[in-house]
Amino acid sequence: xxxxxxxxxxxxxxxxxxxxxxxxxxxxxxxxxxxxxxxxxxxxxxxxxxxxxxxxxxxxxxxxxxxxxxxxxxxxxxxxxxxxxxxxxxxxxxxxxxxxxxxxxxxxxxxxxxxxxxxxxxxxxxxxxxxxxxxxxxxxxxxxxxxxxxxxxxxxxxxxxxxxxxxxxxxxxxxxxxxxxxxxxxxxxxxxxxxxxxxxxxxxxxxxxxxxxxxxxxxx
Amino acid sequence: xxxxxxxxxxxxxxxxxxxxxxxxxxxxxxxxxxxxxxxxxxxxxxxxxxxxxxxxxxxxxxxxxxxxxxxxxxxxxxxxxxxxxxxxxxxxxxxxxxxxxxxxxxxxxxxxxxxxxxxxxxxxxxxxxxxxxxxxxxxxxxxxxxxxxxxxxxxxxxxxxxxxxxxxxxxxxxxxxxxxxxxxxxxxxxxxxxxxxxxxxxxxxxxxxxxxxxxxxxxxxxxxxxxxxxxxxxxxxxxxxxxxxxxxxxxxxxxxxxxxxx
Numbered sequence: 001x002x003x004x005x006x007x008x009x010x011x012x013x014x015x016x017x018x019x020x021x022x023x024x025x026x027x028x029x030x031x032x033x034x035x036x037x038x039x040x041x042x043x044x045x046x047x048x049x050x051x052x053x054x055x056x057x058x059x060x061x062x063x064x065x066x067x068x069x070x071x072x073x074x075x076x077x078x079x080x081x082x083x084x085x086x087x088x089x090x091x092x093x094x095x096x097x098x099x100x101x102x103x104x105x106x107x108x109x110x111x112x113x114x115x116x117x118x119x120x121x122x123x124x125x126x127x128x129x130x131x132x133x134x135x136x137x138x139x140x141x142x143x144x145x146x147x148x149x150x151x152x153x154x155x156x157x158x159x160x161x162x163x164x165x166x167x168x169x170x171x172x173x174x175x176x177x178x179x180x181x182x183x184x185x186x187x188x189x190x191x192x193x194x195x196x197x198x199x200x201x202x203x204x205x206x207x208x209x210x211x212x213x214x215x216x217x218x219x220x
Numbered sequence: 221x222x223x224x225x226x227x228x229x230x231x232x233x234x235x236x237x238x239x240x241x242x243x244x245x246x247x248x249x250x251x252x253x254x255x256x257x258x259x260x261x262x263x264x265x266x267x268x269x270x271x272x273x274x275x276x277x278x279x280x281x282x283x284x285x286x287x288x289x290x291x292x293x294x295x296x297x298x299x300x301x302x303x304x305x306x307x308x309x310x311x312x313x314x315x316x317x318x319x320x321x322x323x324x325x326x327x328x329x330x331x332x333x334x335x336x337x338x339x340x341x342x343x344x345x346x347x348x349x350x351x352x353x354x355x356x357x358x359x360x361x362x363x364x365x366x367x368x369x370x371x372x373x374x375x376x377x378x379x380x381x382x383x384x385x386x387x388x389x390x391x392x393x394x395x396x397x398x399x400x401x402x403x404x405x406x407x408x409x410x411x412x413x414x415x416x417x418x419x420x421x422x423x424x425x426x427x428x429x430x431x432x433x434x435x436x437x438x439x440x441x442x443x444x445x446x447x448x449x450x451x452x453x454x455x456x457x458x459x460x461x462x463x464x465x466x467x468x469x470x471x472x473x474x475x476x477x478x479x480x481x482x
Contacts, residue, residue, distance in 0.1 A: 122320065142328055220329075
C-alpha cells in the first residue's frame with residue numbers, strides 16, 4: 001500500500017500558487033484574444049465576399065483539425081526556422097492557444113448569428129440601417145444569448161488546455177508541478193494536488209455557466 | 221443612383237421591373253404608378269410575386285432589371301451591373317416604412333426602444349426628441365401604456381401596431397404592408413386594419429399586400445391583381461373587386477368574402 005505524504009508539499013505552496021496564477025493569467029489572455037479572433041473569423045464566414053469566407057474557412061479548419069500539442073510545438077520550433085523570428089515560449093503559447101480557441105469560438109459565433117431570425121435583419125435594414133449597424137445593434141445582441149453557454153464551455157476547455165504549454169517550459173501549474181516532482185520524488189501527491197486545484201477552480205465556473213444559461217433564457 | 225425631379229403627383233414609379241431567382245422568373249416587366257396619398261392593394265394567389273414586388277420597393281429584394289423611383293430617389297437596375305452600395309440602399313430604404321407579416325419587433329428592446337431605434341440610429345435624432353416622437357406615435361396606435369413592455373408581453377395585434385409605429389418613426393414618404401394581418405388571430409385583425417385605415421385617411425401613400433378583400437375594397441384607391449409575375453388586371457378598387465374583367469381575377473376573388481356589411 002502506498003504511503004501518502006502531502007506534508008512535504010507544504011514547503012512548495014508558493015510554487016503551486018504561482019503556477020495556478022500563471023495558468024489563470026494565460027487562460028484570461030487566450031480567452032480575450034481568442035474571442036476577438038473568433039468574432040472576426042465568425043463574421044468573415046458570413047461575409048458576402050468569397051475571399052474573406054475562404055480565408056476564415058482555412059483558418060478555422062487548420063486549427064480545429066490539428067492537435068493543439070502539435071500546433072504548440074510547430075509554432076515554437078518550426079515557425080522560427082521558417083521565418084527567422086524567434087518567439088518566446090510564452091508568446092508562442094499564448095498565440096497558439098488563442099488561434100486554437102478562436103477557431104472554435106468562430107464556429108459558435110457564426111452559429112449564434114445564423115440562429116437569429118432573418119426577419120430581424122430585414123426589419124433593421126427596412127428602417128434604413130446599414131448591414132454593419134444591423135449586425136451590431138440587432139443581430140449580435142440577440143445572438144449573444146445563444147452563444148454565451150457554448151462560449152463559456154469552450155473557455156473551460158481552454159483553461160484545461162493551458163496545461164499543454166508546460167511542454168514549452170512556460171511556468172504554468174503543471175510545469176511547476178513537474179519542478180516540484182523532480183525536487184521531491186513525490187509524483188503521486190504532486191499530480192493529485194494539481195488535479196484538485198484544476199477541479200476546485202473549474203467547478204464553481206461550471207456552476208456559473210449553468211446559472212447563466214437559466215438567467216439568459218429568461219432575460220430579454 | 222440618380223436624383224430626379226418629381227414630374228407630377230406620382231410618388232412611386234416602377235418601370236419594366238424584372239426579378240428572377242435562378243431560372244425561376246418571379247416578376248416580368250412590371251409597371252406601376254402610385255399617386256401621392258393613394259392606397260394601392262396588391263392581391264393575387266401565393267407565388268404570384270406580390271410580396272416580391274413589395275420587397276423590391278425597399279430593396280430587400282434587388283431586382284434584375286427596371287427602374288424604381290420613390291419620391292426623389294431613383295434606382296436603375298440592370299442584370300450584370302453591380303449591386304447598389306450598402307449606404308445608398310440604406311438611404312433609399314429609410315424613406316419607406318415596412319410592416320412585416322411576422323412583425324419582426326426587436327425582442328431585446330422595449331416597445332419604446334423599438335420605435336426609437338430608427339430615428340436614433342439612422343437619423344441620429346437626439347434621444348429626447350426620438351423619445352417624444354416615439355411616445356406620440358405609440359399614442360397614435362393606442363399603445364402609450366405599453367411603452368416599457370417587452371414585445372413578448374404583447375398580443376399579435378399589439379405587436380403589429382408597435383411595428384407600424386416603428387416604421388412611421390422614420391417619417392417615411394411611403395408605407396409598405398406585407399400581409400400585415402395574415403399572422404393574426406381573427407379577433408385581432410380589426411385593430412390593425414383600424415390603424416391602417418387611419419393612416420390612409422391622413423393621406424399616407426400606402427402599398428398593401430393583403431388577403432383582406434373587404435378591406436382592400438373599402439380603403440384602397442387602386443387594386444392590382446398579379447398572377448405568375450404579371451399584372452393581370454388593375455383599376456379602381458371597387459371596379460376590380462366587384463366587377464373583375466379578367467377570368468383569372470374572377471376565379472381568384474371567388475375564394476373571398478369581398479364585402480363587409482354594406
